[in-house]
Amino acid sequence: MAALKIxxxxxSHSAYDLRDSHSQVESSHTLAVIVDNEAGVLAxxxxxxxxxxxxxxxxxxxxxxxKGHKSRITVVTRGTEAVIDQIxxxxxxxxxxxxxxxxxxxGSPVERELALIKVSGxxxxxxxALRLAEIFRANVVDSTLESFVFEIxxxxxxxxxxxxxxxxxxxxxxxxxxxxxxxxGA
Amino acid sequence: MARQMxxxxxVVQALKDQGVDTIFGYPGGAVLPIYxxxxxxxxxxxxxVRHEQAAVHMAEGYARSTGKPGVVLVTSGPGATxxxxxxxxxxxxxxxxxxxxxxxxxxxxxxxxxxxxxxxxITRPCTKHNWLVKDPAKLSETIHQAFHVATSGRxxxxxxxMPKDVQFAVATYTEPKAAKxxxxxxxxxxxxxxxxxxVELIETAERPIFYTGGGVINSGNAASQLLRELVEATxxxxxxxxxxxxxxxxxxxxxxxxxxxxxxxxxxxxxxGCDLMINLGARFDDRITGRIxxxxxxxxxxxxxxxxxxxxKIIPVDLPILGDIxxxxxxxxxxWKSRGRKLNKSGLEKWWKKIEEWKKVNCLAYTASExxxxxxxxxxxxxxxxxxxxxxxxxxxxxxxMWAAQFLGFEDPxxxxxxxxxxxxxxxxxxxxxxxxxxxxxLVINVAGEASWLMNMQEMGTAxxxxxxxxxxxxxxxxxxMVRQWQELLHGERYSHSWSESLPDxxxxxxxxxxxxxxxxxPADLDDAIMEMIAHDGPVLFDCLVEKHENCxxxxxxxxxxxxxxxxxxxxxxxxxxxxx
Numbered sequence: 001m002a003a004l005k006i007x008x009x010x011x012s013h014s015a016y017d018l019r020d021s022h023s024q025v026e027s028s029h030t031l032a033v034i035v036d037n038e039a040g041v042l043a044x045x046x047x048x049x050x051x052x053x054x055x056x057x058x059x060x061x062x063x064x065x066x067k068g069h070k071s072r073i074t075v076v077t078r079g080t081e082a083v084i085d086q087i088x089x090x091x092x093x094x095x096x097x098x099x100x101x102x103x104x105x106x107g108s109p110v111e112r113e114l115a116l117i118k119v120s121g122x123x124x125x126x127x128x129a130l131r132l133a134e135i136f137r138a139n140v141v142d143s144t145l146e147s148f149v150f151e152i153x154x155x156x157x158x159x160x161x162x163x164x165x166x167x168x169x170x171x172x173x174x175x176x177x178x179x180x181x182x183x184x185g186a
Numbered sequence: 187m188a189r190q191m192x193x194x195x196x197v198v199q200a201l202k203d204q205g206v207d208t209i210f211g212y213p214g215g216a217v218l219p220i221y222x223x224x225x226x227x228x229x230x231x232x233x234x235v236r237h238e239q240a241a242v243h244m245a246e247g248y249a250r251s252t253g254k255p256g257v258v259l260v261t262s263g264p265g266a267t268x269x270x271x272x273x274x275x276x277x278x279x280x281x282x283x284x285x286x287x288x289x290x291x292x293x294x295x296x297x298x299x300x301x302x303x304x305x306x307x308i309t310r311p312c313t314k315h316n317w318l319v320k321d322p323a324k325l326s327e328t329i330h331q332a333f334h335v336a337t338s339g340r341x342x343x344x345x346x347x348m349p350k351d352v353q354f355a356v357a358t359y360t361e362p363k364a365a366k367x368x369x370x371x372x373x374x375x376x377x378x379x380x381x382x383x384x385v386e387l388i389e390t391a392e393r394p395i396f397y398t399g400g401g402v403i404n405s406g407n408a409a410s411q412l413l414r415e416l417v418e419a420t421x422x423x424x425x426x427x428x429x430x431x432x433x434x435x436x437x438x439x440x441x442x443x444x445x446x447x448x449x450x451x452x453x454x455x456x457x458x459g460c461d462l463m464i465n466l467g468a469r470f471d472d473r474i475t476g477r478i479x480x481x482x483x484x485x486x487x488x489x490x491x492x493x494x495x496x497x498x499k500i501i502p503v504d505l506p507i508l509g510d511i512x513x514x515x516x517x518x519x520x521x522w523k524s525r526g527r528k529l530n531k532s533g534l535e536k537w538w539k540k541i542e543e544w545k546k547v548n549c550l551a552y553t554a555s556e557x558x559x560x561x562x563x564x565x566x567x568x569x570x571x572x573x574x575x576x577x578x579x580x581x582x583x584x585x586x587x588m589w590a591a592q593f594l595g596f597e598d599p600x601x602x603x604x605x606x607x608x609x610x611x612x613x614x615x616x617x618x619x620x621x622x623x624x625x626x627x628x629l630v631i632n633v634a635g636e637a638s639w640l641m642n643m644q645e646m647g648t649a650x651x652x653x654x655x656x657x658x659x660x661x662x663x664x665x666x667x668m669v670r671q672w673q674e675l676l677h678g679e680r681y682s683h684s685w686s687e688s689l690p691d692x693x694x695x696x697x698x699x700x701x702x703x704x705x706x707x708x709p710a711d712l713d714d715a716i717m718e719m720i721a722h723d724g725p726v727l728f729d730c731l732v733e734k735h736e737n738c739x740x741x742x743x744x745x746x747x748x749x750x751x752x753x754x755x756x757x758x759x760x761x762x763x764x765x766x767x
Contacts, residue, residue: 036369039318040306040310040318043310047310085498086495089497090495093340093493093495094315095315095335098369
């Protein structure tokens with residue numbers, strides 16, 4: 001029988017998508033899930049991930065359309081190509097889910113996270129912490145004689161780097177929002 | 187004209203407007219206002235069950251045999267939690283069921299009130315969707331939406347949780363037409379390019395096979411008719427999953443029988459050796475595929491399904507088509523005919539020759555006995571003596587279920603109700619009641635094992651009360667037969683807790699509920715007894731004492747590929763055939 005003459009690697013919405021789903025290489029994907037902001041919708045999404053054994057690396061949610069009561073859930077997940085496709089299909093069939101966008105497939109998305117980082121210390125360490133904060137464009141949003149709270153915005157990697165530098169300087173507590181992401185371009 | 191009414195009245199009105207004629211339920215504190223409304227009307231018949239799990243299985247039987255959604259009404263707390271097994275069963279087998287639950291009043295929600303349970307939380311993973319209605323103004327619209335979601339796309343169970351104060355409150359009733367359902371509209375038409383590609387594959391395939399599932403039946407009678415037309419026109423062999431039996435008639439000339447773990451030799455080897463697999467509404471369940479890596483290794487796989495998440499979930503396919511089976515089959519036929527009905531005739535001829543050789547293995551052969559009733563024999567006789575009737579079959583779960591699938595022939599869709607995905611022991615008896623309620627004059631038989639049957643035996647009272655003449659055909663081997671079989675084959679014959687101890691006297695049990703009870707142990711008496719069972723105008727408990735240690739073959743042991751099937755020791759093994767594919 002003649003082999004299928006079908007172009008491989010087209011979009012995941014195409015009926016002719018023949019990417020190698022046996023691939024065992026895991027990659028990180030940032031998904032934007034637009035949902036009705038109704039009771040239990042976040043539990044549905046999280047329950048899907050835990051019930052089917054998918055990873056959640058980061059998750060943020062907030063209502064983005066107050067009139068239409070739509071929320072945007074940004075979830076960073078990881079898996080093989082087949083698993084990512086399955087996650088998207090499973091999300092897509094949740095009744096209050098309107099749209100599932102794979103921002104990673106659409107092109108490297110703009111990703112930002114906000115963190116509040118408390119650093120305690122005195123003397124040289126305190127001065128060094130403040131100096132590094134300037135380099136990272138972190139703002140001081142609270143200060144006492146023994147501590148600072150820095151506010152920093154950036155990619156998760158930038159926040160990781162800043163937190164790592166603060167660790168020897170007296171990092172006491174860190175709160176992170178998780179990633180908010182948009183695709184680039186119009 | 188806007189109509190004002192209480193929440194409880196809205197529930198009954200919404201059910202009427204949705205065309206509901208029967209509901210299965212059990213009252214309790216949190217649904218009393220609705221039961222009060224039910225008392226004051228005659229349009230909807232309420233079947234009082236004896237346990238809420240059975241109510242959902244009855245609704246499943248009703249739904250599966252009619253194509254209409256089944257409706258359940260139960261109270262809060264234990265009423266709702268008892269329904270969970272039924273909901274999960276319906277989710278796994280894509281059966282449209284609407285479950286209405288009472289809830290403690292909104293001001294008590296979250297306080298651990300009496301008979302309070304987090305019903306929407308508990309049932310979130312076992313429903314297609316669920317709702318907690320806190321605003322009386324949204325109650326009727328939500329019920330209409332629930333029916334829409336249950337029956338659209340891939341069908342499934344839904345649940346509406348209604349606090350008691352919402353049932354008492356007065357609000358405006360929303361008519362079905364005014365209910366917002368536009369957001370949930372699954373795509374039914376398949377992509378025409380993909381359909382054309384499928385037709386090209388059909389035209390050239392040398393060794394094709396149709397592998398059909400419950401999706402064909404869910405798609406409706408038209409889908410089954412189109413499937414029959416396509417199979418007859420192409421002459422391709424066809425096999426089906428447990429859930430899909432009846433979509434193509436068992437008497438049809440292209441029928442290979444069921445496939446899978448206990449499927450027929452010819453069906454499994456054809457799946458293994460095919461070059462074109464056309465999956466219509468089946469989902470590559472692990473009971474079908476066996477070892478994934480060796481599943482049908484040389485075939486181009488096409489998968490038509492209405493649920494995108496079923497495609498590429500287990501088996502990566504070459505050509506996915508997202509859509510409703512009926513719509514897609516219509517287009518496939520149209521395109522194939524317009525291109526001149528081409529087929530690879532010489533290839534097909536060779537393929538059928540090979541299949542005929544596999545059929546000669548006679549994989550369902552068993553050693554007959556003059557003294558003991560073999561379960562296979564009992565089912566062969568049941569088939570012979572009942573096939574002319576307007577017949578519906580339900581089953582419990584286990585060996586008897588697989589034998590029923592092997593030995594009974596289904597000529598039409600919606601005639602076979604079984605718990606496929608979840609494998610729920612205790613499903614068949616209540617399901618048979620639901621079927622009989624929908625088809626009062628039909629012959630409804632539940633093929634059961636004694637252990638499964640005992641799991642919902644309390645429903646004998648329901649059958650008596652509502653004069654439901656269901657026939658319970660129990661293949662009694664005093665064993666959990668399938669568990670016993672696995673222990674024999676895979677656990678060194680250590681029969682850990684796999685026998686039925688302290689069984690009741692089924693005849694006396696039947697009589698105590700006003701049923702007819704029968705017991706048969708001699709093969710010579712079997713035919714007369716079956717005829718007596720059929721003739722009896724009322725429910726019958728038929729205790730058929732069968733061989734205790736019979737195993738169900740063929741069997742693909744879990745994790746083995748299709749060409750490593752175990753056959754009964756006395757089946758003539760066709761080694762060459764297995765080696766060739």
